[in-house]
Amino acid sequence: MDNLTLNEPEVASKSRVMEVARRFTETLAETAQYRALEETYQAFRQDGEAQAAYTALQTKQQTLRMVTMLNAVGEEDRLALKQLEDQFYGLKSVQNYIQAQETLISMCQEIGDILSDAVGLNFGLACRVGGCCG
Amino acid sequence: MDREFRNNKPDMFTVELFDATSDLAESLAHSEVIMRFTNSNQVLINDQDAQRLVQEANELHQKLYAKDASRDFMRENFPRYRELQNQIASNPVLQEQSEAQEMAINFLREVNQEISQLLGIDFGSLTRRPDATC
Structure with a gap:
């Protein structure tokens, strides 16, 4: 026990x-x-540059939200988005x-x-x- | 407290973090809610009838909701599936396991909330591996 x-x-x-x-x-x-x-x-x-790049990227993503959902992003917008992403993720x-x-x-x-x-x-x-x- | 969770310190852990994590693991495992859940799992493992019910229901569910399930198959087998669901709902071992699991989940969420509030980040989401499934 x-x-x-x-x-x-x-x-x-x-x-x-x-x-x-x-x-x-x-x-x-x-x-x-x-x-x-x-x-x-x-x-x-x-980091002011990073904050500006973040805002620019977010703004672009919001602008393209509907067309992204419809999988209908045009080539020009796709390139512009890619450029903003590269700028943002390229910052130290x-x-x-x-x-x-x-x-x-x-x-x-x-x-x-x-x-x-x-x-x-x-x-x-x-x-x-x-x-x-x- | 015993040392059952103190094996194999991950390389990136300090001794202090490993001890603190092990203490948390031990106290969780020895809490009333988790012990009830562990016990209910053990009772279920030892109850072959209850396990058979769950297994049959799961297998039938997969067949009924398969893409190639014919209407005839569904019509013939859906009553059995309903019957199994009713048997599961009234099986005391499965009821206890289900209730104990729900309480364990609620308890873990409370613990996570405590940690997350102090950290200022959702700790649970940081612990989640991308390929994790229930």
């Missing part, structure tokens, strides 16, 4: 889980990968920000795998409201 009691897993209360989740978040926010994302985002926001601050995003995502995917194994559900999919998990 004693052995059975000893083998029962310790139950973590909801408040305990939330406390551990907050500590986890603090640790994640202190990683070089997360700090790089914050730093590159600030650099991107403060944009590339640094995207690189930092990709690195953080890779790390978070590894975290997600560990959490998914622990709970028996795909953590990322379970957290997606309106997805295939409801």
Whole structure:
């Protein structure tokens, strides 16, 4: 009987889980990968050329939204859009920000795998409201 | 807490991040909601009748909704599919598994919300691999 009691897993209360989740978040926010994302985002926001290129690209995309949905973008517009994309993605601050995003995502995917194994559900999919998990 | 989630540290993790992730994985796995879900899965694995119901319903669903399904086939088999759905809905093992899964998903969403609010980013979406399926 004693052995059975000893083998029962310790139950973590909801408040305990939330406390551990907050500590986890603090640790994640202190990683070089997360700090790089914050730093590159600030650099991107403060880069006037990048902001202008971003606005120009967004404006063009919005203008072409309907024809893009209908798959009817003309050659001239397609080239103009490509040029704006090349300008935007060619900027160093944009590339640094995207690189930092990709690195953080890779790390978070590894975290997600560990959490998914622990709970028996795909953590990322379970957290997606309106997805295939409801 | 045990060390069941502390194997194989990914290269890009610091020791601190690995410990924090492992702590979160452990506390989630030992929470009442996730333990109920894990237990309901185990009961389902041991219940061959319930598994057969689900398997037959899934197979029939695929055949009924296949592109080449004939009207005669649909007319003949749809009543059986309805019957299986009713049996699934009233099967206590499947009901418990379904309810436990829903509660587990809601709990994971709450935990994700806590993390995401602190981070200022949707953490769950960062953990999601592009090819992930339920």
